[in-house]
Amino acid sequence: MKLNREFYLRPDVVQIARDLLGKVLVTRMNGKITSAIITETEAYAGMTDRASHAFGGRRTARTEIMYRQGGTAYVYLCYGLHHLFNVVTNRQDVPHAVLVRAVQPIEGIELIRKRRKSKLPDHRLCAGPGTVSMGLGIQVKHTGLDLLGRQIWLEDEGVDPVQITKNPRIGVDYAGADALLPYRFTAML
DNA sequence: CGTACGATCTGCT
DNA sequence: GCAGATCGTACGA
Numbered sequence: 001m002k003l004n005r006e007f008y009l010r011p012d013v014v015q016i017a018r019d020l021l022g023k024v025l026v027t028r029m030n031g032k033i034t035s036a037i038i039t040e041t042e043a044y045a046g047m048t049d050r051a052s053h054a055f056g057g058r059r060t061a062r063t064e065i066m067y068r069q070g071g072t073a074y075v076y077l078c079y080g081l082h083h084l085f086n087v088v089t090n091r092q093d094v095p096h097a098v099l100v101r102a103v104q105p106i107e108g109i110e111l112i113r114k115r116r117k118s119k120l121p122d123h124r125l126c127a128g129p130g131t132v133s134m135g136l137g138i139q140v141k142h143t144g145l146d147l148l149g150r151q152i153w154l155e156d157e158g159v160d161p162v163q164i165t166k167n168p169r170i171g172v173d174y175a176g177a178d179a180l181l182p183y184r185f186t187a188m189l
Numbered sequence: 190c191g192t193a194c195g196a197t198c199t200g201c202t
Numbered sequence: 203g204c205a206g207a208t209c210g211t212a213c214g215a
Contacts, residue, residue, distance in 0.1 A: 042196070051196070053211095062211065080208035082197050099196055130197050140210090171196050 003154045008070030008147070013089045014183055017043035020087065020154070021187040022161035027152050029137040034108035036126055036136065037158045042169045043183040044077055044086070046094060051175035054095035054172035065144050066095035073152055075143040076156040077135065082130030085138045087147065087154070101129045101170070103136075104189065112136065161187035 003023065010016060018041075026035040044052040046066070052077070053063045065074045066088055074086040074097050090096040103126045105112045112135040116125050126135040133139070138152065145154050166182040173179055 044196075053196085058212090060212070065210070076196090077208095077210055079195060079197050084196060086196085099194085128197065169196070174195085 001156050002148060003071075005069075005071050005148060008087065008089050009091055010070070011090055011094075013045055013098060014043040016087075016089050016096075017041040017098045017183065018164065018166075018185045020098060020100070021164060021185055022158040022189070024076040024106070024153055024155040024158045025085075025132075025136060025152075026098060026107075027136045027138060028150060032108060032111055033079045034105070034112050034136050035155075036103035036105045036107075036112070036132075037189065038100055038103050038105075038154075038187075039161075039189065040184070040186045042099040042101055042185070044097045044099065045183070046090070047098045047183075049175070050178040051169060051181075052095070052097070054097075063095065066097055067093050068144070070096075073138075073142055073145040073147055075094075075140050076139060077140050078130065079180055083133040083139050084129045085133045085136075100132050101184070102127045102186075103132050105135065138188055158187055161189065163188040 007063050044102040046054050047057045054066045069092040072088040078084045086097040086099050126132045165186045167184045169184045
């Protein structure tokens, strides 16, 4: 079952980041389905979070997507070459988002491996935010897509995540004190 | 306009 | 462990 709108509209983005562990991220590109279980996420708490693109209410052509209603895809280019996939949460005009940092392939593994051009074992194929998008075929052009649509969505039929750990986020040293917030969640399967 | 800098990955040492 | 890849975005002049 696809996660419903209510799941994404909930106000606590940190809770949603945790709840996304064990859920299934599915893409359908040119009729080809690939899917993977989410094992690592990070919460970005909108205007009050120095690590967020929307800090201070920053609202630009790129970040405009973050201000849409929960259940929207926010994809942006990082370091000029990586497409990072985020789940927008909360109601319209509250720019919260969850970055999906790692997944484990379950469906369409051959295609995922082909997209990745990698010989790594299955469970390491999409073990970082850039490789999640590459493996599932997600690109910047998909930013703004509705996650209740037919191209990218999330499902509830994953697994019960166990041994959830919470740590500071990666690569956000510029965020000062906010870099220490325990907004990163990792699950064992 | 010009420029500095990333919510990273890979391959080589 | 480290450097190089690579370019859109944001912001100041």
